[in-house]
Amino acid sequence: MAAGFHCVGVGVSEERPKLPLELIAPAQLPWLRRLAARLLGRGLSHLQAQHRDSWFQGHASGQRTGHADGLREGYEEGRIDGYEAGRQVLVIRDTRPDAHAVPGLDDALFDDWRLALTAELKKRFKADVAQRLPAHAQPSAAQWKMIFSDTPSTCVIAGAGAGKSTSLVLRILLLRHYLGYELDAMTVVTFTRESRKDFINRLVQVFALWQLDLSQAQARELVRTFHSRILPLVRSLPGFSQVRAFETLGSEMPGGSEASAESNPFDLRINDAQRQQLNLCYRDLLGSSPRFAELIASLRREALQLKALDRDHPDVQKRVAVTQLSASRDEELCDTLEDLWFAAGAWPIKGIEPSRETVEINGSRFHFHGHIAELDAYVVLGFDPKENQQYKRPSAKLPVWAEWVIKRTLFQAFCDKPVIWLENYSAAKRLASSLAGDAVAGPGFDYKVKGELAAAPLLDAFVGAAGFIENLGLEVNTAVAAMSFPAGDNDALFFEALGLYWKALEAHLLGQSPPIMSYNRMFALFGENNPENLRLLPDPLLRPLAHLMIDEFQDVSPQIVSWLRACLREIRRRGPAMQVGRVAQHSSLLCVGDDWQSIYGWRGSSPKYFMEFAKEFPAPSSTRVMLADNYRSHQHIIDAAEHIVKSAPAISGKKARACGPAAETPVPVKVLERDEASLAETLLEHYRKGESVMLLYRKSSDKAAIADHLQALVNHEAGLPAAQRRLRQLTYHSAKGLQADAVFMLGDCQHLTNSPYKNQVYRQAGLGRNGDAQAFDNAQKDEVLRLAYVAITRAAKHCYWYVEKPTAEAANLPRASSQVDGRKVFFEDGREMARS
Structure with a gap:
C-alpha cells in the first residue's frame, strides 16, 4: 500500500x-x-x-x-x-510540512572550496625554492604548511623572528606563478609605511630570482595598508571621487591617491591643516548651539582653575612652614614675573583686568595678578619653562621658579577663591584668543579626560576620544548616549560636548570642496552595518580583496574586522559571476600574527579577533599553523620574554625555540637599576665591537635624559651613509618588527591610570571578560607585559633592561619588571631590591 x-x-x-x-x-x-x-x-x-x-x-x-x-x-x-x-x-494523510521548503543558510564567509594544489605542483615548487633560495632561507615544515594551505581561511601564529615575511612572499609566488592567479585578485596588508616598504622590496627581489618581472608599481599595488585600500572604495561613490582623508590633510602628495594614504594614520598629533578645520567647525557650532556654548564655558572654567591639593600632602606640609616668609617677598615676586611676561609680549592680556588684589593664606597676604570677569576667576602668572631656570630676584636665595612653586602649593591647599594659574606664555596666548571671542583660534584651553596621562587642547582631546570610540566599531553619539558618570563629574560635560561637536564636524568636513572624511567613517560606510553600500561597488574594486593576506593581525580593531567581514560576505554573495574568465575564483583569508605582540589597545585594537579567529571568520574549513622556530634570538632571550608575558591570556601551546645561528652562545637578559651613564657606557662597548645597537625608551623625556651621554655617537652616526649606521633610538612601540645585536631598554612598562570612559565603551564593543567593570584597564595590565615582550625580542644576542624604582604613587600598580625572576638562568637581576 x-x-x-x-x-x-x-x-x-x-x-x-x-x-x-x-x-x-x-x-x-x-x-x-x-x-x-x-x-x-x-x-x-x-x-x-x-x-x-x-x-x-x-x-x-x-x-x-x-x-x-x-x-x-x-x-x-x-x-x-x-x-x-x-x-x-x-x-x-499528507505528512509533508505546511510551510514551503527553504534551502538552509550557513554563516560562513567563504564558499566550500580548495586551492588546486597537486602533489606534482608542490614537488616542483619545493625543488625550485631549493635551487633558487640560499640554504638559510629554506622554509621549515611549518612554513611549508602555511605556504601550501589550501583552505579558504588560514590562521598563522608566528612569534618574534619566525620568518613569516619570507613565507608570505613564497605564498604570493605560488598563487601568481604556479597557479596563475591574477595580481589584482590579491592584497597583502601591512600596518606601517616602513614594513610595507621592506616587504615590497623583498617581494620584487624574490620574483626576480624566478626571472619574473614584477615592477615596483605592481608590488605597491599589491602590498597595501588598510587605509590605502579603503580610499578607492569611497572615491568610487558618486560625489566623492576627490574625497580627502582627514588624517592626511596637510601631508598629501600631489596627484596620488595611494600617496596620501601612505602617511601614518595612527599619528594622533594634529597639524595646522587639520586644526584649521577643527577650529572653523568649533566657531560655527559655538555660534549656532547655545547648549554647546554653555558646555564649553563650564569646561573652560574647570580646566583653567588651579587644582586643589590636600593639606596633608607632603609638599604642603613641607612648604606651609615658610608661608610668612613667602608672603613677605610676594609683591616683589609679582613685579619680577610681570616684568618677564611684559618683556615676552605676553602681558597685559586683553580680557584680563590687571589688578593686584590680595588673598589671605594662613594669616598672610598674597597677591593675584588680575581678574577675568567673564569667568569670575583670579589670575596668577607663572614662570615660563623657557626662561633661565637659575634666574633670581636681586638678593634672593632661591631662583624665581622655586619661589613661584612654593606660592602655587600654598594656593592649591589654602586659597578658597577660583584661581587660574597661567603656566606659560603659550597658554596665556590661547586664553587671550578665546577671551577675545576669536573662536576661529579654538577653545584656548587644555582638558584632561580621566584616564589620560596628560591634558590636551580641548579639540585634540575630542579627536582622541572620538577616534578610540570609532576604532571600536561604535558611533560616537550612540556610545555617548550609553555612558554614565557620577554627579558632578566634568567628563559628563566633556562627552556631551563631544557628541554635539563630532556630528557637526563630520557635516563640516563633508561640506568642504573637495569633501573630507575620516578613515574611521570610510570603514564604517562599508562595514557590516551598511552592506548596501558595498553593493554599489563595481567588481574590479572588490576583486583585490578576494584573496587577502594580512600581517600583524593581532593589532586589528573591531572597525577593521567589521569591514573585512562585510567585504568577504559581499564577494561570496556575488558568486562566480564576479570572476568570469579569470583563474582566481572564490575568496580566501590568510592572517599572520602573534597575540603576545598586541600592543595597540590604547587606540582601540584587540588581540581577541586573532585569538578567536575561527569564530570571528567562520569558514567551511580552515588551516591553523604554529611557527615556533625563532631565527633571530638565542634561547635565553626567548625564554626571558616569554616568562614576562606568561601571565597574560594567550593562544595555548606556544613555545618558541631558537634555530640556526641564533641558538648559539646564549647569555641572560640583564636587568639593572636605571643609570643613564652606565647604559651609555655599555652601549658604546657593543658599538665599538661592530655590533648593531638599539636604544628603546618609553617616553620622550627618557630620550632627553640620555641625550648628553650619547651625543658624540649620535653626531658620528649622522655623518655616515644610512646603510652604515648601527644605532637606532626608538620607542618600545615603534621598534616592533625591527632587530639589533644588542638592545638597551630604558624604562619600565607600567599601566599608570584608570579610564572610566574607556572601560564603558570597551564593554559596549563586547571586549573584555564578561561582567568586568574595568575591561579596558585590565586589558592594559596585560598589554604592558606584551610591550616588554616586544622590546626584549628585538635583541639577537644581548639585552639590557634599565628599570627605575617605582614612585610611591605607582608602587602598587602593575609593571612588567615585577615578573623578572633572578633565579631563572635566562635572567641576571642586578637591581638593589633583587639583592636585598
Whole structure:
C-alpha cells in the first residue's frame, strides 16, 4: 500500500466463495460407468461415428480451460469490486510540512572550496625554492604548511623572528606563478609605511630570482595598508571621487591617491591643516548651539582653575612652614614675573583686568595678578619653562621658579577663591584668543579626560576620544548616549560636548570642496552595518580583496574586522559571476600574527579577533599553523620574554625555540637599576665591537635624559651613509618588527591610570571578560607585559633592561619588571631590591 494511505475496516474472509452450479466442474464418473463409456466410445470410433482422441482432448481441454478462465475472470472482477468498495473507508494523510521548503543558510564567509594544489605542483615548487633560495632561507615544515594551505581561511601564529615575511612572499609566488592567479585578485596588508616598504622590496627581489618581472608599481599595488585600500572604495561613490582623508590633510602628495594614504594614520598629533578645520567647525557650532556654548564655558572654567591639593600632602606640609616668609617677598615676586611676561609680549592680556588684589593664606597676604570677569576667576602668572631656570630676584636665595612653586602649593591647599594659574606664555596666548571671542583660534584651553596621562587642547582631546570610540566599531553619539558618570563629574560635560561637536564636524568636513572624511567613517560606510553600500561597488574594486593576506593581525580593531567581514560576505554573495574568465575564483583569508605582540589597545585594537579567529571568520574549513622556530634570538632571550608575558591570556601551546645561528652562545637578559651613564657606557662597548645597537625608551623625556651621554655617537652616526649606521633610538612601540645585536631598554612598562570612559565603551564593543567593570584597564595590565615582550625580542644576542624604582604613587600598580625572576638562568637581576 502506498505511503500515506492507511486501510481501515477492509477484511478478507477465510471461507472459499460458493459458485453457481454451472461454474462447478463435473465430478469424476464411477469406474464401471467409465469402463462402459470407454467401450462404447471405441465402438463408435470403429464405426467412424466419432473421433475418440478428439473427444477426450476437447472434453478435457474445454472443461479445464473454461474452469480456469472462469476462476480468473471471477477473481479479477471481485478484486476490482472489493478495491473500489475499500476505497470508501481509506483515510488519506499528507505528512509533508505546511510551510514551503527553504534551502538552509550557513554563516560562513567563504564558499566550500580548495586551492588546486597537486602533489606534482608542490614537488616542483619545493625543488625550485631549493635551487633558487640560499640554504638559510629554506622554509621549515611549518612554513611549508602555511605556504601550501589550501583552505579558504588560514590562521598563522608566528612569534618574534619566525620568518613569516619570507613565507608570505613564497605564498604570493605560488598563487601568481604556479597557479596563475591574477595580481589584482590579491592584497597583502601591512600596518606601517616602513614594513610595507621592506616587504615590497623583498617581494620584487624574490620574483626576480624566478626571472619574473614584477615592477615596483605592481608590488605597491599589491602590498597595501588598510587605509590605502579603503580610499578607492569611497572615491568610487558618486560625489566623492576627490574625497580627502582627514588624517592626511596637510601631508598629501600631489596627484596620488595611494600617496596620501601612505602617511601614518595612527599619528594622533594634529597639524595646522587639520586644526584649521577643527577650529572653523568649533566657531560655527559655538555660534549656532547655545547648549554647546554653555558646555564649553563650564569646561573652560574647570580646566583653567588651579587644582586643589590636600593639606596633608607632603609638599604642603613641607612648604606651609615658610608661608610668612613667602608672603613677605610676594609683591616683589609679582613685579619680577610681570616684568618677564611684559618683556615676552605676553602681558597685559586683553580680557584680563590687571589688578593686584590680595588673598589671605594662613594669616598672610598674597597677591593675584588680575581678574577675568567673564569667568569670575583670579589670575596668577607663572614662570615660563623657557626662561633661565637659575634666574633670581636681586638678593634672593632661591631662583624665581622655586619661589613661584612654593606660592602655587600654598594656593592649591589654602586659597578658597577660583584661581587660574597661567603656566606659560603659550597658554596665556590661547586664553587671550578665546577671551577675545576669536573662536576661529579654538577653545584656548587644555582638558584632561580621566584616564589620560596628560591634558590636551580641548579639540585634540575630542579627536582622541572620538577616534578610540570609532576604532571600536561604535558611533560616537550612540556610545555617548550609553555612558554614565557620577554627579558632578566634568567628563559628563566633556562627552556631551563631544557628541554635539563630532556630528557637526563630520557635516563640516563633508561640506568642504573637495569633501573630507575620516578613515574611521570610510570603514564604517562599508562595514557590516551598511552592506548596501558595498553593493554599489563595481567588481574590479572588490576583486583585490578576494584573496587577502594580512600581517600583524593581532593589532586589528573591531572597525577593521567589521569591514573585512562585510567585504568577504559581499564577494561570496556575488558568486562566480564576479570572476568570469579569470583563474582566481572564490575568496580566501590568510592572517599572520602573534597575540603576545598586541600592543595597540590604547587606540582601540584587540588581540581577541586573532585569538578567536575561527569564530570571528567562520569558514567551511580552515588551516591553523604554529611557527615556533625563532631565527633571530638565542634561547635565553626567548625564554626571558616569554616568562614576562606568561601571565597574560594567550593562544595555548606556544613555545618558541631558537634555530640556526641564533641558538648559539646564549647569555641572560640583564636587568639593572636605571643609570643613564652606565647604559651609555655599555652601549658604546657593543658599538665599538661592530655590533648593531638599539636604544628603546618609553617616553620622550627618557630620550632627553640620555641625550648628553650619547651625543658624540649620535653626531658620528649622522655623518655616515644610512646603510652604515648601527644605532637606532626608538620607542618600545615603534621598534616592533625591527632587530639589533644588542638592545638597551630604558624604562619600565607600567599601566599608570584608570579610564572610566574607556572601560564603558570597551564593554559596549563586547571586549573584555564578561561582567568586568574595568575591561579596558585590565586589558592594559596585560598589554604592558606584551610591550616588554616586544622590546626584549628585538635583541639577537644581548639585552639590557634599565628599570627605575617605582614612585610611591605607582608602587602598587602593575609593571612588567615585577615578573623578572633572578633565579631563572635566562635572567641576571642586578637591581638593589633583587639583592636585598
